[in-house]
Amino acid sequence: MKPVARPVYLNLFRIHLPLAGWVSILHRVSGALLFVALPLAVWVLSVSLANEAGFRRIAGWLTHPLGKLVLLLLIAAFAQHLFAGLRHLALDAHWGVGLHRARQGSLAVMLASAGVTVLAAWKLFA
Amino acid sequence: MKSSGAHTGTGNWLLQRATAVMLALVLPGLMSYFLTAVPLDFAGWQALFAPLWLRVLMLLASLALALHAWVGMRDIFMDYVHPIGLRLALYLAVIVTLAASVAWLAAVLWSVA
8 A cells, every 4th residue: 555645744843742742852853962962971981080191181171162062961951951861751650741730841841951050161261 | 575474573562671770870970970970080981980880880880881772773774774785784784783882881880999
């Protein structure tokens, strides 16, 4: 049987996602970003623990504005992934599934990760 | 196109959730352990990794992280990468990256003590 042809409309700039959709795609993007960061983090750790010079090198990077910006991006990704993941676990337990509660949950995820990011930015740059 | 047998989805789903709960409990604890110690010098930084329980905890957390990341990256590739050869190559790259990261972390942690 031939499947019914459905319209395909994938202009990313014209698609309007609901808030839960944004939480979902950001969960995916932040997860992929954290995957890429894992080997880099192990490398940074190995250099920083190897000897005094390596420790100073990493300390220098992490006090450089660009290094701080990368760190802030990773903190934001981790916070978003953590809170969106907790929401997923709640949804698995059928908690917060209704449309209204799902929107509230999405908003809570966005606010909590934004809060952590702002706090981290303040600690890093102020 | 299916690249996996029946019933593997449930197992992966459970693995993803179980490791998620472990990571949600362990990672904030590890972060606060390190954050309460900074700023410090090189000797102090090395001393933070001296306790055996910390190294074991970090290694277990990295194992959970590797399994969690494997399920997640696999989901992403299943959704977006359809040529089966390319998808399998990406799977292999993810597995090698994760396994190497965990082994490397173990080597780093046990070279400190």
